[in-house]
Amino acid sequence: MKKPVIDAQAVDLTFQTGDGPVHALKDVNLQINKGDFVSFIGPSGCGKTTFLRCIAGLETPTGGKLTVNGISPEEARKSRAYGYVFQAAGLYPWRTIAGNIKLPLEIMEFPKADQEKRVEKVLELVDLKGFGKKYPWQLSGGMQQRASIARALAFDAEILLMDEPFGALDEIVRDKLNEEVLRLWAATNKTIGFVTHSIPEAVYLSTKIVVMSPRPGRITDVIDSPLPKERPLEIRDTPEFIEIAHRVRDGLRAGHDL
Amino acid sequence: MKKPVIDAQAVDLTFQTGDGPVHALKDVNLQINKGDFVSFIGPSGCGKTTFLRCIAGLETPTGGKLTVNGISPEEARKSRAYGYVFQAAGLYPWRTIAGNIKLPLEIMEFPKADQEKRVEKVLELVDLKGFGKKYPWQLSGGMQQRASIARALAFDAEILLMDEPFGALDEIVRDKLNEEVLRLWAATNKTIGFVTHSIPEAVYLSTKIVVMSPRPGRITDVIDSPLPKERPLEIRDTPEFIEIAHRVRDGLRAGHDL
Amino acid sequence: ADEVTLQLKWVTQAQFGGYYVALEKGYYEEADLDVTIKPGGPDVAPVQVLLGGGADVMVDWMPSALAARENGAPVVNIAQPFKKSGMMLTCLKESGITGPDDFPNKTLGVWFYGNEYPFLSWMGKLGIPTDGSEGGVTVLKQGFNVDPLLQKQAACISTMTYNEYWQVIDAGISPEDLVTFKYEDQGVATLEDGLYVLEESLTDEAFKDKMARFVKASMEGWKYAAEHPEEAAEIVLEYDETGAQTMTHQVRMMTEVAKLIEGTEGALDVGDYERTVASLLSGGSDPVITKEPVGAYTLDITDAALK
Amino acid sequence: MNKIVPVLTVLAVLIVIWYAAAVKMNSTWTFDQAERAGTEVSFSELVTDTMSQTRPLLPAPHQIATELWKTTVEKKITSKRSMIYQGSITLKTTLLGFGFGIVIGIALATVIVLSRVGRLTLMPWAIISQTIPIVALAPIIVVLSNAAGTGTLMVPKAIIAAYLSFYPVLVSMVKGLSSPDQMQLDLLKTYGASQRDVFWKLRLPSSMPYFFASLKVSVAAAFVGAVVAELSTSAIAGLGARMLIGSQFGEPMIMWAALFAAAILAAILIFLVGGFEKLARYMMGGRAV
Amino acid sequence: MKTDSTFEKLAWPVGFGLLVLVLWEIGVRVFGISPAILPAPSAILAAMAGSLPILWEDWVQTVVKGALNGLWMGSLAALVVALVIDRFDFLKRGLMPVANFFAALPIVGLAPIMVMWFGFDWQSKAAVVAVMVFFPMLVNILGGLAAVDPMQRDLMRTYGASHVQTLRKLRGPAALPFVFNGLKIATSLALIGAIVAEYFGSPIRGMGFRITTEMGRLATDMVWAEIVVSAVTGTALYGLVAGIEKRVTFWHPSQRGS
Ligand SMILES: Nc1ncnc2c1ncn2[C@@H]1O[C@H](COP(=O)(O)OP(=O)(O)OP(=O)(O)O)[C@@H](O)[C@H]1O
Ligand SMILES: Nc1ncnc2c1ncn2[C@@H]1O[C@H](COP(=O)(O)OP(=O)(O)OP(=O)(O)O)[C@@H](O)[C@H]1O
Ligand SMILES: Cc1ncc(C[n+]2csc(CCO)c2C)c(N)n1
Numbered sequence A, B: 001m002k003k004p005v006i007d008a009q010a011v012d013l014t015f016q017t018g019d020g021p022v023h024a025l026k027d028v029n030l031q032i033n034k035g036d037f038v039s040f041i042g043p044s045g046c047g048k049t050t051f052l053r054c055i056a057g058l059e060t061p062t063g064g065k066l067t068v069n070g071i072s073p074e075e076a077r078k079s080r081a082y083g084y085v086f087q088a089a090g091l092y093p094w095r096t097i098a099g100n101i102k103l104p105l106e107i108m109e110f111p112k113a114d115q116e117k118r119v120e121k122v123l124e125l126v127d128l129k130g131f132g133k134k135y136p137w138q139l140s141g142g143m144q145q146r147a148s149i150a151r152a153l154a155f156d157a158e159i160l161l162m163d164e165p166f167g168a169l170d171e172i173v174r175d176k177l178n179e180e181v182l183r184l185w186a187a188t189n190k191t192i193g194f195v196t197h198s199i200p201e202a203v204y205l206s207t208k209i210v211v212m213s214p215r216p217g218r219i220t221d222v223i224d225s226p227l228p229k230e231r232p233l234e235i236r237d238t239p240e241f242i243e244i245a246h247r248v249r250d251g252l253r254a255g256h257d258l
Numbered sequence C: 001a002d003e004v005t006l007q008l009k010w011v012t013q014a015q016f017g018g019y020y021v022a023l024e025k026g027y028y029e030e031a032d033l034d035v036t037i038k039p040g041g042p043d044v045a046p047v048q049v050l051l052g053g054g055a056d057v058m059v060d061w062m063p064s065a066l067a068a069r070e071n072g073a074p075v076v077n078i079a080q081p082f083k084k085s086g087m088m089l090t091c092l093k094e095s096g097i098t099g100p101d102d103f104p105n106k107t108l109g110v111w112f113y114g115n116e117y118p119f120l121s122w123m124g125k126l127g128i129p130t131d132g133s134e135g136g137v138t139v140l141k142q143g144f145n146v147d148p149l150l151q152k153q154a155a156c157i158s159t160m161t162y163n164e165y166w167q168v169i170d171a172g173i174s175p176e177d178l179v180t181f182k183y184e185d186q187g188v189a190t191l192e193d194g195l196y197v198l199e200e201s202l203t204d205e206a207f208k209d210k211m212a213r214f215v216k217a218s219m220e221g222w223k224y225a226a227e228h229p230e231e232a233a234e235i236v237l238e239y240d241e242t243g244a245q246t247m248t249h250q251v252r253m254m255t256e257v258a259k260l261i262e263g264t265e266g267a268l269d270v271g272d273y274e275r276t277v278a279s280l281l282s283g284g285s286d287p288v289i290t291k292e293p294v295g296a297y298t299l300d301i302t303d304a305a306l307k
Numbered sequence D: 001m002n003k004i005v006p007v008l009t010v011l012a013v014l015i016v017i018w019y020a021a022a023v024k025m026n027s028t029w030t031f032d033q034a035e036r037a038g039t040e041v042s043f044s045e046l047v048t049d050t051m052s053q054t055r056p057l058l059p060a061p062h063q064i065a066t067e068l069w070k071t072t073v074e075k076k077i078t079s080k081r082s083m084i085y086q087g088s089i090t091l092k093t094t095l096l097g098f099g100f101g102i103v104i105g106i107a108l109a110t111v112i113v114l115s116r117v118g119r120l121t122l123m124p125w126a127i128i129s130q131t132i133p134i135v136a137l138a139p140i141i142v143v144l145s146n147a148a149g150t151g152t153l154m155v156p157k158a159i160i161a162a163y164l165s166f167y168p169v170l171v172s173m174v175k176g177l178s179s180p181d182q183m184q185l186d187l188l189k190t191y192g193a194s195q196r197d198v199f200w201k202l203r204l205p206s207s208m209p210y211f212f213a214s215l216k217v218s219v220a221a222a223f224v225g226a227v228v229a230e231l232s233t234s235a236i237a238g239l240g241a242r243m244l245i246g247s248q249f250g251e252p253m254i255m256w257a258a259l260f261a262a263a264i265l266a267a268i269l270i271f272l273v274g275g276f277e278k279l280a281r282y283m284m285g286g287r288a289v
Numbered sequence E: 001m002k003t004d005s006t007f008e009k010l011a012w013p014v015g016f017g018l019l020v021l022v023l024w025e026i027g028v029r030v031f032g033i034s035p036a037i038l039p040a041p042s043a044i045l046a047a048m049a050g051s052l053p054i055l056w057e058d059w060v061q062t063v064v065k066g067a068l069n070g071l072w073m074g075s076l077a078a079l080v081v082a083l084v085i086d087r088f089d090f091l092k093r094g095l096m097p098v099a100n101f102f103a104a105l106p107i108v109g110l111a112p113i114m115v116m117w118f119g120f121d122w123q124s125k126a127a128v129v130a131v132m133v134f135f136p137m138l139v140n141i142l143g144g145l146a147a148v149d150p151m152q153r154d155l156m157r158t159y160g161a162s163h164v165q166t167l168r169k170l171r172g173p174a175a176l177p178f179v180f181n182g183l184k185i186a187t188s189l190a191l192i193g194a195i196v197a198e199y200f201g202s203p204i205r206g207m208g209f210r211i212t213t214e215m216g217r218l219a220t221d222m223v224w225a226e227i228v229v230s231a232v233t234g235t236a237l238y239g240l241v242a243g244i245e246k247r248v249t250f251w252h253p254s255q256r257g258s
């Protein structure tokens, strides 16, 4: 078997807070292979974000071992291995869409001419050609979110991490973007980590669904999806789909103590 | 046939804005009967909120006729016919949960002793017994939303209007609250208007689903649900459910021009 | 040319007309001096400016200069253009005041910021307490104008013959409605506008020479100003940067100031000096200065200037 | 404009009240004078007299307007008697102090935001600094800047203006520079950005709306500082100095006119800064409002 | 981020203050600066210790009689006017621009006029202070009253609440953080106003009187003693307002943080 891109072994993370320690991750084991599309699902506070941040080297586990391509996440981050997309598009309002996409390129000191080319390329990729000169507020929420994905794609990061990127959008727009993410994934063959609250979204997108549960945050189920790579939206009405969704829901329900 | 509680005939509403008129509602016809649970679904900007506000007398239609129990919404509002629940819980941070629920009671000048009793009753109804003395920020989002429902229930309004009450919550908490709303509805037999973005939520809750479409905002489909009043969560995996969901999605897709 | 900076004790007005005339008429230039005149203001203490090195010479009243000297600011009088005092207490007749005996239990307006010493010394001499105790006067810190009298907030206020007194008159109160007490007449006159420098700078012969030329030129200016009040007032207006001063006020001020410099060439009269010191020392329980000053004046400069 | 009618109404009412108050307040003097002269005054005499005193307790609006007209329109701008000339002096002080204030405010805010020790140490002192009445320090500032050899009073005046105007900038910039949330900071971290990148590409641009919002308050503070400085440290020139001279020589009209000129100038300044703010927002991709 | 302990919150600024004092003391001694220009901290301390009765008398005159009286009068007037303006939209539109014009007025310029009108004792100081604090308070109170979330206002409308009820139960509490903000500005203005007004006439006590008089006598140690008193007073007032704010607006996120 080929070596996993992301390898978490007994990862543990405890936050020290004013009200005492918070056990955000407990004994998390997970292997993600190159080209996987992994969704993380689970109730609020179960540590989805925290785990994603660990992968990106933004948070350091207090126990266990986590490697990315064999090196530490910290080092991987320094070598610019990650594209990170947050729930809110988080575009800079004082920069145009093109300017926003250029931001990481400027920081990473890509040559000027190359910057322009890359901006054009990713704008096309997310279907925003011609919107480069617009400011974020001149775009709809869905378009903004696509721009923020373009920003994460611009510098060819190997791993794309998305933390509830479509949480703020309405269902129809969300459907559209889900299709688009799948298309992107197929086109670039990136390894993708994706946090969501939506069961259909998780099932529709992923090759692997990680169900988590809180207090302390841990993995309760890992479901490998048997769905084909090619997924029209209608796949969501197939029995296989419903079957997996059911399993996810059960997993969630089990870990939920509300 | 008995007279509808809410009767909208050719309702039209145009906002005059700086950028010219916005046709928010066009030729809206709808009858809602006592005890109905009506969901409004549709893409952003299709006028769901606007229509709900018209019903509550917070906005005045510029055309057509809208009556509530035969009188104008304005008058119905003055006679305190409505309980209104917004997307955000909108609890007053300077009042305790009990204090928040007491707010409408104070304004409507219920006797002091009665106020206490009602607060106790609705807290129990939304499963928040014992949390009366807490401040809103000491509760989770789901609990806050339940408190805001309790607030709307406290004064026995005949009509309960909810504008995306669970939009900000995660799916699991949402499921829980959906069950609870159904239970409440069964227990009180209120007439409920409910705005949502979620197809499963709409189908799961409603006796009548109103599909809307934007520019100008209008009703494209009204679906009467054949589902029984008794609805366990699992009903969502039944063919009938999926069938209705499908119809709603088609209706949405048709009106959507993204 | 040698540079000299003169710090005035108040804003640009005819009270300092001589210096402005000397500057405008080129007397300073003829004496090979490059003079800068710095006006004062409510928050400008000339002695401080001198100490801080912001000026070479200042115009100040002797009581305040001597008090400063006792407080560790060694200033020395080098010339005394104003021979007579222009200070008085102006009272409304209707307040019932006819003489100093009527002062107790009345409210009197007084200037502070170093201008209060003549008053305190006078009251000390009269034995009238000013600290608000029984049988004393209520002292009011007068602002920059005569309103307290007009608004009848005070029975008497401090005025200068060349300025505030006329404002009271201008305001429509006739001289018959007023009772005035000139410090000169009450025998408590103290020396007013004199020129002072820091003691240590007098060890420098070049500086002394410069000051001699400065005093000489200034006195020429004063002489001319006294003889041509209209023109002097015009010159003052020329230098007034606020543009708010008026010809009427300044001509009158110049005319009145001319009376105060009558009979002096600018040299300090030692008799006047001793009278002032005696008056300041004798202030009852709370004298302005506590011991006879030593070396508080020099006649060297005027001797050199006027020979 | 749905404001013009109400504003005019309110102004009209205020002016009527003002005239009434002027008659009332100035009548004491009229009666006093009549008593001294031993004559009676009729009501119409009373009104005319109270409208035309040279030293009224409260000048009638038209008296102030006349004085303003005389000292602006009827005087050459270069004349010292022109209110415009005097205003320009105050304006210079204000702008210099405002400039200092902005620089100091931003510099301190940067230190405070970037360093924990800076924040713990400087923030309380910034607050304390504003509780010291600057007028008390004015003489000291004058003397010290004299001692430091700055010939003109421009510098001490500007220091006083800056002292009042840096604080709003500081407070807003501290808010602004720390306005990027954890998510935005983390985003740059995933790019492997340096502290410098974070400051220049994120913190500074995000602080701009806060910065612009503080400018109006700050320029008003600088203006007050400039007037107070002219009034107290150096009655040499400027609107503040005119107020003082007006007060000293019992010329209420000069004083009132200077006061109104100051208010008009302040309003213009704030309006201009507001316009600049809008322009800057627009240039930074803001939504036109 | 590390949280700041109370010790650190005190130690750093106090340490910094002490350091400045020590440097000041050394500087004055080493460079032999004349006490008439800048007294040493030790001399200031000695002056303070030696003239406590005078400092107390001045403090009562300026702070208690002048500043505090003016502060409450100005604030109360602002509150009343704000409530009236708020009630009548016509007034709001008409008065606000006028008020803004007056707010721009350098109100210290009114000091000589107030002394002329109200006499030389504390009444004129209180009048200057009252006018000075009136406009910032007015603007803040109106801003606070307007700062209510439209949703919250609509909620009150659905209860059929009256203007006064909305004011008491919603807009009043919601405006409090703004009011405190205004009060913080007002306290320092009050001190400045009371002190400057004394320049234009005063009894022979008061902090402004003492500062000018002692300055004329070259007693700078006494001048600084008054400055210290005023700074301590200002800081204490600010602290008092902040303390009350913390108690009264405990619910506001800015007070809950950290
Ligand atoms: N910086 C931090 N300091 C202290 N506790 C934290 C921190 N970040 C997260 N936590 C806590 O760790 C737990 C997991 O948080 P996390 O944000 O990973 O949850 P999540 O699954 O992303 O939730 P959500 O769906 O609400 O985004 C929570 O209890 C949270 O309060
Ligand atoms: N007060 C208003 N003034 C002007 N236009 C308005 C106003 N309120 C709503 N609109 C416009 O009316 C249309 C319908 O708005 P509405 O809020 O009812 O949509 P919605 O269906 O509730 O959308 P969402 O799902 O985003 O809440 C939109 O185009 C909106 O911009
Ligand atoms: C704080 C203060 N108040 C009043 C005056 C009054 N004053 C100004 S000039 C002058 C001499 C005659 O004009 C006098 C007495 C002042 N100097 N300082």
Ligand SMILES: [Mg+2]
Pocket: A048, A049, A050, A163
């Ligand atoms: Mg999260």
Ligand SMILES: [Mg+2]
Pocket: B048, B049, B050, B163
């Ligand atoms: Mg809506």
